Amino acid sequence: MSARRTIIASGTAILLGAVSMLTGAAWADAPQFAARVGGPDVSALAKFYESAFGMDEVSRLQLPGVLEIFMNFGKTAAAAKANPDAQIVIMRRAESLKDPVPHLIFYVRDAQATVEAVKRAGGSMRGNLRKIDRTGDIIGVAIDPAGNLIELIQPGGK
Numbered sequence: 001m002s003a004r005r006t007i008i009a010s011g012t013a014i015l016l017g018a019v020s021m022l023t024g025a026a027w028a029d030a031p032q033f034a035a036r037v038g039g040p041d042v043s044a045l046a047k048f049y050e051s052a053f054g055m056d057e058v059s060r061l062q063l064p065g066v067l068e069i070f071m072n073f074g075k076t077a078a079a080a081k082a083n084p085d086a087q088i089v090i091m092r093r094a095e096s097l098k099d100p101v102p103h104l105i106f107y108v109r110d111a112q113a114t115v116e117a118v119k120r121a122g123g124s125m126r127g128n129l130r131k132i133d134r135t136g137d138i139i140g141v142a143i144d145p146a147g148n149l150i151e152l153i154q155p156g157g158k
Contacts (some may be wrong), residue, residue, distance in 0.1 A: 038093025039146025051121035056080035103149035
């Protein structure tokens with residue numbers, strides 16, 4: 001599993017499961033395309049994800065009154081565009097959310113370095129990093145400048 005792989009699960013999995021039960025469809029081959037986060041300044045929020053996590057813009061949708069920036073991981077912008085993993089779509093949202101669900105979940109190589117990058121980029125943390133004894137994972141919750149939650153997981157390898 002890629003250390004920088006984006007995993008977006010809860011809301012999409014519940015929705016796909018409900019649709020599958022209603023339609024009888026098999027969704028095993030329907031990959032996650034993207035997760036959507038929002039804030040009042042789409043460009044500034046995209047800059048946060050670029051600075052804190054090394055993501056690159058892969059495309060944008062710009063219409064009168066609408067701006068959506070699609071982002072993904074890659075060592076270069078071309079690599080991010082070629083990355084088949086789920087993307088993050090940043091859209092305009094007028095107000096901050098107190099507890100947005102679902103939130104983003106990122107696997108990170110170095111949780112402490114990621115926390116520092118989040119803070120340098122204008123984000124914050126909800127509490128401190130903590131180690132899960134059973135797995136050895138280090139987990140924390142970052143908050144982007146628009147109030148979106150980002151769970152950080154540094155796999156412990158147990």
